[in-house]
Amino acid sequence: MAEHLTASTLADLNRPAGPALGTSDLRRSPAAHLAPLFAAAEVTGPNSVALREVPFLTMVGLRVAPDSDSADRVEARLGTQLPARCGDVGIGTGCSVLWLGPDEFLVVTTASSAEFTARLVQAIGTEPGSAVDLSANRTTFELTGRAARDVLEKGCPLDLHPRAFAVGSAYVTQLGPVPIILWKTGPETYEIYPRASFADYLGRWLLDAMAEFRALELL
Numbered sequence: 001m002a003e004h005l006t007a008s009t010l011a012d013l014n015r016p017a018g019p020a021l022g023t024s025d026l027r028r029s030p031a032a033h034l035a036p037l038f039a040a041a042e043v044t045g046p047n048s049v050a051l052r053e054v055p056f057l058t059m060v061g062l063r064v065a066p067d068s069d070s071a072d073r074v075e076a077r078l079g080t081q082l083p084a085r086c087g088d089v090g091i092g093t094g095c096s097v098l099w100l101g102p103d104e105f106l107v108v109t110t111a112s113s114a115e116f117t118a119r120l121v122q123a124i125g126t127e128p129g130s131a132v133d134l135s136a137n138r139t140t141f142e143l144t145g146r147a148a149r150d151v152l153e154k155g156c157p158l159d160l161h162p163r164a165f166a167v168g169s170a171y172v173t174q175l176g177p178v179p180i181i182l183w184k185t186g187p188e189t190y191e192i193y194p195r196a197s198f199a200d201y202l203g204r205w206l207l208d209a210m211a212e213f214r215a216l217e218l219l
């Protein structure tokens with residue numbers, strides 16, 4: 001049966017096509033829908049705290065044996081030595097390397113994921129090891145402010161006191177029931193890496209934990 005085309009449909013068919021959309025135009029971060037809630041929840045003053053998503057960072061899962069020839073080549077590409085202990089983070093050339101295990105690391109950068117991962121694969125060569133693009137596996141929340149530690153302490157089992165959790169340290173832990181990587185990037189700044197599938201739950205969990213300090217601001 002022939003389809004009936006209305007005048008408006010025919011006009012749409014004859015309209016010149018606009019610029020083609022690339023894949024980057026179609027991307028939507030795991031917590032993009034929460035951005036207005038994050039902005040509304042920001043607290044200023046003595047109990048300041050703010051939350052935002054930092055989307056689309058490149059994250060590469062790296063496995064390589066320390067003190068091997070391949071590790072030397074990887075370190076040259078990264079511009080830093082691989083971190084040697086739990087909690088350590090190496091700061092390289094445009095990237096950071098978080099310790100996850102004796103031979104397992106997470107590399108975080110803003111560089112192109114495909115190109116960056118390919119360079120690490122090339123550095124490993126034929127020796128044991130791997131570099132896998134995990135950028136779509138996680139998202140990044142940034143929690144800042146004087147009350148940021150208080151918010152995290154509502155659901156994180158780590159000792160977050162500065163004497164135990166120094167600036168620059170990163171640990172695999174939990175926040176509420178959600179597995180995360182927690183990186184203290186400044187005295188009052190934390191980066192939180194949940195898996196993308198937990199982004200909505202954890203974003204709302206953090207908003208709930210921040211509500212107390214919003215209420216104090218309104219008193």
